[in-house]
Amino acid sequence: MSAVLDRDRTLTRAREAAAAVVDPExxxxxxxxxxxxxxxxxxxxxxVVAAITPTxxxxxxxxxxRDDLVRELRAAGFADARVRVxxxxxxxxxxxxxxxxxxxxxxxxxxxxxxxxxxxPVLLRLAPVRRAVRCPRCGSDDVTVGSEFGSxxxxxxxxxxxxxxxxxxxxxx
Amino acid sequence: xxDVRTHEPDDHDNAYAGLLVNDTHWxxxxxxxxxxxxxxxxxxxxxxPATLAAYCLMLGDDALVLSQRLAEWCSNAPDLEEDIALxxxxxxxxxxxxxxLARAAAADGSQVxxxxxxxxxxxxxxxxxxxxxxxFRNVRLVEVPGGDFAQTVVRIxxxxxxxxxxxxxxxxxxxxxxAAVAAKAVKELTYHRDxxxxxxxxxxxxxxxxRRRLVAGLDALWPLWSELFETHDVERAAARSGIGVDPADVxxxxxxVLDQVLAASGVDRPAVxxxxxxxxxxxxxxxxxxKGRDGGHTEALGALLAEMQVVARAHPGGxx
Numbered sequence: 001m002s003a004v005l006d007r008d009r010t011l012t013r014a015r016e017a018a019a020a021v022v023d024p025e026x027x028x029x030x031x032x033x034x035x036x037x038x039x040x041x042x043x044x045x046x047x048v049v050a051a052i053t054p055t056x057x058x059x060x061x062x063x064x065x066r067d068d069l070v071r072e073l074r075a076a077g078f079a080d081a082r083v084r085v086x087x088x089x090x091x092x093x094x095x096x097x098x099x100x101x102x103x104x105x106x107x108x109x110x111x112x113x114x115x116x117x118x119x120x121p122v123l124l125r126l127a128p129v130r131r132a133v134r135c136p137r138c139g140s141d142d143v144t145v146g147s148e149f150g151s152x153x154x155x156x157x158x159x160x161x162x163x164x165x166x167x168x169x170x171x172x173x
Numbered sequence: 174x175x176d177v178r179t180h181e182p183d184d185h186d187n188a189y190a191g192l193l194v195n196d197t198h199w200x201x202x203x204x205x206x207x208x209x210x211x212x213x214x215x216x217x218x219x220x221x222p223a224t225l226a227a228y229c230l231m232l233g234d235d236a237l238v239l240s241q242r243l244a245e246w247c248s249n250a251p252d253l254e255e256d257i258a259l260x261x262x263x264x265x266x267x268x269x270x271x272x273x274l275a276r277a278a279a280a281d282g283s284q285v286x287x288x289x290x291x292x293x294x295x296x297x298x299x300x301x302x303x304x305x306x307x308x309f310r311n312v313r314l315v316e317v318p319g320g321d322f323a324q325t326v327v328r329i330x331x332x333x334x335x336x337x338x339x340x341x342x343x344x345x346x347x348x349x350x351x352a353a354v355a356a357k358a359v360k361e362l363t364y365h366r367d368x369x370x371x372x373x374x375x376x377x378x379x380x381x382x383x384r385r386r387l388v389a390g391l392d393a394l395w396p397l398w399s400e401l402f403e404t405h406d407v408e409r410a411a412a413r414s415g416i417g418v419d420p421a422d423v424x425x426x427x428x429x430v431l432d433q434v435l436a437a438s439g440v441d442r443p444a445v446x447x448x449x450x451x452x453x454x455x456x457x458x459x460x461x462x463x464k465g466r467d468g469g470h471t472e473a474l475g476a477l478l479a480e481m482q483v484v485a486r487a488h489p490g491g492x493x
Contacts, residue, residue: 054268056265056361057265057271057354057358057361058264058265058267058268058269059268062208082211083206084210084212085209087212087272087350088352090353091357121338121341121426122341124433126370126374126437146254147257148364149257149260149262149368150257150261151257
């Protein structure tokens with residue numbers, strides 16, 4: 001019985017340590033808030049395996065996330081910590097938690113809307129994407145997209161026409 | 174929420190002072206681990222590992238070479254937004270290439286160039302940096318020099334329209350790794366195709382000069398278009414064993430998307446003949462000559478690879 005309890009406590013501790021690691025490019029978000037951390041398991045020998053799903057195929061932050069996870073788990077007392085990549089199902093912005101969305105907005109980054117759903121072929125969009133985006137600074141919805149590609153793979157560039165400030169939006173995928 | 178600061182609030186005089194404050198969230202000395210760590214790379218039953226590897230190399234080389242061409246725009250684009258957009262697209266393609274080359278190596282290691290004992294260079298880097306042009310299996314559309322911004326837009330439109338249709342079907346591959354890589358890539362390619370489609374329309378309906386350049390770019394790349402839909406023996410075998418897609422099968426869907434863009438832009442399909450295959454260069458070759466999928470390339474690929482590979486080849490034991 002106590003072995004089971006010990007094991008539960010160990011697992012909780014490993015999960016807490018992994019869940020607290022922050023995204024290297026969006027440091028207001030933990031990997032758990034971002035939805036990148038999919039699972040944490042502890043085997044009988046105390047080895048921890050954290051499963052993560054890449055956001056974008058070429059996201060350079062993934063290597064940093066793996067190193068950070070291993071370092072934080074070791075710092076929490078898990079000498080044998082490993083990271084496993086899970087490719088399926090593919091990451092979607094729908095996995096960003098409500099707390100993560102609030103943290104993004106508080107940092108001046110517009111959080112994503114619902115990810116696009118489709119049945120059948122992917123439709124070409126020749127008109128600019130219409131999103132219900134509000135300026136994270138002044139709250140105006142009078143905003144214009146400058147580019148669908150921003151400073152990181154996951155963000156689009158916007159400008160607010162009311163307060164004239166530029167801002168970034170985490171684009172839906 | 175974690176406490177993260179990147180500068181001391183009162184320190185306005187020194188631009189560098191804040192760089193190392195509360196820096197525990199930065200990963201120093203990051204190494205590049207296996208991008209497929211922990212992924213099940215077992216080759217599905219009844220599938221020839223060499224065919225799977227050769228097929229992954231084709232799709233991976235397409236992405237790698239176009240990524241390198243697009244990266245040439247970094248700091249050279251017409252404005253900052255497009256500079257960032259082209260770099261983003263290049264980065265997405267590089268990520269797809271890395272996963273596909275790693276999958277090729279995991280399926281059949283015999284394709285991976287040998288390096289001196291103890292070299293830490295991972296398999297996907299060996300494939301990218303230590304193969305010569307005749308060993309590359311990319312279509313020739315991705316390797317020819319970039320031209321101006323209009324021609325770059327045309328190339329991204331042609332390539333992403335074709336690759337999106339192809340990889341959308343590849344999400345049903347019997348190979349779980351290929352299916353997962355494709356599912357991720359489809360989301361990325363959707364943004365690439367929209368970007369190129371909008372710029373195509375904008376340039377076609379812009380000034381006489383922008384339209385002239387766009388049409389010239391389309392004429393320049395059109396000879397390489399039909400090659401994308403020619404079925405290579407490897408693609409035929411991959412499709413037959415349920416891991417790959419025959420590119421001829423997506424032609425109708427892709428042409429329909431292209432027609433949509435051309436009609437909205439008021440641009441006609443060019444009347445330009447396809448680029449001939451490479452003939453009589455001494456290599457063992459099929460009767461029709463060699464094209465990109467056979468390792469028959471334009472001379473531009475050699476120069477591109479020389480630039481891309483020179484540092485890695487100078488340090489075959491290098492740790493990056």
